[in-house]
Amino acid sequence: MAQQLNDIVLVPTDFSEICQNAINHGVELAEYLNYKLVIIHVINRETKSQLKKADLDVSAIADKLNDIANDIREKSRISVETITREGSIFNEIHEAASDTGAKIMILGTHGKKGLQYLVGSHALKVVTKSPVPTIVVQDKSFDKGYKKIVFPINSFTEARQQVQWAMHIAKTFGSVINIFREPHTDPILAGKLNVVTSQIKEAFDKNNITYSIHDAEKSGNFAEKMIEYATAEKADMIMIMTDADIFSPNFNAGAWDEKMMFNKDKIPVMCINPVMTGKVYYEYITLI
Template sequence: MKRILVPVDFSGDSLRALRFGIYLANKLDCHLRMIHVQKSEKFEIPFHFEELKNEIIHTVQEYFDKLIKLHSADYCVKNGVFDFKIRTGSVYREIVNQAKYGDAFMILMGAYGASGFEEFFIGSNAVKVVTNATCPVITVQKEFDKGKLNTIVMPIDASTETRKKIPFVAEIAAQCKATIHILGVHETSDANVIGKIENYMRQAEDYFKEGNINYVKSIRKGENNTLSSLDYAREVDADLIAIMTEQAESSINMFFGSYAQQMINSSEIPILSVPND
């Protein structure tokens, strides 16, 4: 059975990610594993739980136990194992290593975490995890309050790598009964570039038809593919935007380097980043 890994630092962002992770674990019939990374062996009390302010708690393990007990109705993995690991060291390295050696299907994490707003400027652990992980990563900024994943926006550009996310997006959409918006995005009027994008969109359409997955198609030209994708996703009230972690560096690329960070930091909609492997 597949496993979703959710980093938990007891911040609001990480708990929002946990709820989304449990929803997906139940839809995809996955195990769910939480991971908490300590910077040192010394126990530091997490700041988030007002409900536990009068509790005497000595270890991170006790916090996990209290978390599960306190919110057992919210935190229920129906068909898989729900457990946790505690690691010490570099936050993003330990998360990436746990995902790799624990054979995680996906990482799902808060975009900022405990250190919050400052990470917008210095580069968040979320971006480092996305950049280094060998499995797909979903980053979450706000509460998953709909209770359903209905709409996925999948931008398609002219790079050959852009198509590699199609099977993974299709798997999630099929299990969640979501509609995929195949969104062609370009920053040029070059007919060859537009023709390539339209061809890739047709390939995605054929794949989704074969899998009986609901989809719609649209194509947009803008000054910035990232902003075009975000604007469209907001218009259709998307629940998830699926991108590639890395794409070829060119005048038409999307989400390369700082663009990936821009997406994670700028989007209130969860971002699914699929590695280019």
């Protein structure tokens, strides 16, 4: 049986400025989609240590969440719910996403810091193991939505799943999809890339999606070139798949994902777990 999905944006917080940026982004997204906003804090050892130093008990966490929710209610028309859980950040965030049936999660980060000091591969773990797509944000506001999306592809791209999400987002926000292709000197890989590109073009044309295709320069790091391109195009979002299985055996997916998520130009990055997409989202829902 498919997971029950609800019109919910989930935002984890550790009450830092970084996570407040994510909450603000989540509020604007929920307003645009007419979704409910759910804010979660996971009480772990770090939380308990901070509470002990301040001579407070765990009820202070609920009070703080309520203050945030009430402030949102005063300024916005959206429905807001807060929840606390105790245990591992990784497990509890993922379980909360599943239990609430959230369709999307907003994760705040700055560089490699944010969300209760998650760094590097730890932050990556939250994203790649999430049962829902996650938009990683730094301090860029939602503004008017995701009008310009950069959509990187290579010969290993799982086209069906990434395309499905791109079309959902494009139809919802009236987005233009900028396909950015990794160059290949190997004729076999170049041929595969052309097949992937043709499949994407066919799907976009069939669904009246506005798009353009650009090839990266053959020299230089593809991820860096892609970020440079996204910055030059003033992109509102970069959309990537976050699973090593979609890349070649020699491709360092973790390094790629980190470079994207923590990009210095602070462009929001939508990260999609292809396993999740195949089992739940692709077959059973329309995102928005």
